[in-house]
Amino acid sequence: MAVDPSEAPREETRLPPGQYVPRGRPVIHYGRVPPFRPETWDFRVFGATADGREHALAWPEFAALPRETVLADFHCVTKFSLMGNEWRGVPASVVLRAFPPAPGVRHVMIWGEYGYSANVRTGDFDRALFAMELDGKPISADRGFPVRAIVPHLYAWKSVKWVRGVEYMIEDRRGFWEERGYHNIGDPWLEQRYSYQEEPGEGPS
Ligand SMILES: Nc1nc2c(c(=O)[nH]1)N[C@H]1C(S)=C(S)[C@@H](COP(=O)(O)O)O[C@H]1N2
Ligand SMILES: [Mo]
Numbered sequence: 001m002a003v004d005p006s007e008a009p010r011e012e013t014r015l016p017p018g019q020y021v022p023r024g025r026p027v028i029h030y031g032r033v034p035p036f037r038p039e040t041w042d043f044r045v046f047g048a049t050a051d052g053r054e055h056a057l058a059w060p061e062f063a064a065l066p067r068e069t070v071l072a073d074f075h076c077v078t079k080f081s082l083m084g085n086e087w088r089g090v091p092a093s094v095v096l097r098a099f100p101p102a103p104g105v106r107h108v109m110i111w112g113e114y115g116y117s118a119n120v121r122t123g124d125f126d127r128a129l130f131a132m133e134l135d136g137k138p139i140s141a142d143r144g145f146p147v148r149a150i151v152p153h154l155y156a157w158k159s160v161k162w163v164r165g166v167e168y169m170i171e172d173r174r175g176f177w178e179e180r181g182y183h184n185i186g187d188p189w190l191e192q193r194y195s196y197q198e199e200p201g202e203g204p205s
Pocket of ligand 1: 025029075076116142143156158
């Protein structure tokens with residue numbers, strides 16, 4: 001499926017409050033870029049699965065899942081935005097259908113290498129993509145090769161690079177940056193940047 005960027009609304013109207021378009025295309029993450037070892041790489045689906053079991057997909061199995069293309073902007077909470085990225089990969093909805101969560105699951109923890117994590121509500125997860133390509137090429141190592149999550153409608157710290165799996169959760173729990181003072185939901189259009197802005201019910205108690 002090809003995406004025509006000229007059909008998207010203009011950049012100015014796509015910029016959430018407080019964000020700017022930087023020169024260049026910043027790369028940022030906490031810690032080091034992990035190596036990719038296809039023989040040992042797997043994608044785990046665990047926690048409250050419908051069948052009560054943990055599932056693991058080896059690299060060839062994950063890479064064979066159906067892919068889609070998504071044109072999405074990318075908003076870092078430090079206020080830069082990367083506009084008009086064409087991501088291609090496995091929709092999270094494909095993972096949800098292949099390995100359904102148990103009834104009662106309302107949250108998903110997306111796990112990356114080295115224990116990086118981000119929590120999202122299942123409704124937000126359903127709109128995410130496990131991207132393997134950016135603008136027609138495999139994602140570069142520093143942007144998350146071989147697989148990164150893209151949660152296009154939430155701040156970019158939720159878009160976990162070097163993804164290794166998802167955990168279905170009945171109770172909400174904070175991920176890496178959410179534990180360190182960032183908003184549990186992180187909607188850039190509502191400027192949900194910090195945990196002190198959370199309304200009752202928006203975060204785990
Ligand atoms: N595994 C992992 N993923 C991560 C991060 C990280 O530190 N580790 N940083 C997040 C943050 S804060 C941002 S803004 C984006 C940056 O993505 P980019 O380097 O492709 O611009 O990655 C997100 N994904
Ligand atoms: Mo960020």
